[in-house]
Amino acid sequence: MDRSQKADAVAALNATFNEVGVVVITRNLGMTVAQSTALRVKMREAGASFKVSKNSLARIAIVGTDYAGMGELFAGPVALATSVDPVAAAKVAVDFAKTNDKLEIVGGAMGSQLLDTDGIKALASLPSLDQLRAKLIGLVQAPATKIAQVVVAPASKLARVFGAYAAKEAA
Numbered sequence: 103m104d105r106s107q108k109a110d111a112v113a114a115l116n117a118t119f120n121e122v123g124v125v126v127i128t129r130n131l132g133m134t135v136a137q138s139t140a141l142r143v144k145m146r147e148a149g150a151s152f153k154v155s156k157n158s159l160a161r162i163a164i165v166g167t168d169y170a171g172m173g174e175l176f177a178g179p180v181a182l183a184t185s186v187d188p189v190a191a192a193k194v195a196v197d198f199a200k201t202n203d204k205l206e207i208v209g210g211a212m213g214s215q216l217l218d219t220d221g222i223k224a225l226a227s228l229p230s231l232d233q234l235r236a237k238l239i240g241l242v243q244a245p246a247t248k249i250a251q252v253v254v255a256p257a258s259k260l261a262r263v264f265g266a267y268a269a270k271e272a273a
Contacts, residue, residue, distance in 0.1 A: 157180060180208060
C-alpha cells in the first residue's frame with residue numbers, strides 16, 4: 103500500500119467515523135473467508151458494515167472524531183463493525199460471536215462513550231431504532247383507534263336495531 107492509498111484509506115475511515123452512531127471493534131482469530139463473508143452479509147442486511155483495517159490507519163482516522171478515545175483498542179488483528187443505527191452493528195456482531203468462537207468482541211464506542219465487551223452486549227440487547235419507531239407509532243395509534251371504535255359503536259348498534267325492525271316489518 104503506497105502513501106496515496108493510505109491517505110485515501112484514512113480519509114474513508116474518517117468519513118465513516120463521522121457518519122456512524124456506533125463502532126464495534128472485533129478480533130478475528132482465524133476466521134475463514136466464508137465465515138467473514140457470512141458476517142459481512144448479515145451486517146449489510148442489518149444496515150451495518152464490517153471492515154478489516156490496519157490499526158495504525160484506524161488510529162490516525164479517529165483523530166478529530168467522537169471516537170478518538172478508543173485508540174488503545176486497536177491492537178492485534180481487529181475489524182470494525184459500524185452502523186448509523188446505534189444497535190444494528192452491535193446486535194449482529196454479538197449474535198455472530200455467539201455462534202462462532204473465532205470472532206471476539208473487544209469493545210467499541212457509541213459517540214464519545216467508550217464501551218467494553220459487556221457494554222456492547224448490553225447495547226445489542228436493546229431493540230433497534232426501527233423497532234422503537236414501530237412501538238412508538240403503535241402507542242400513538244392505539245388511543246385514536248379506541249376513540250374511533252367508541253364513536254362508531256353506537257351508530258352500528260342503531261343500524262342493527264333499525265335493520266331488525268325493518269326485517270320484522272317485512273315479515
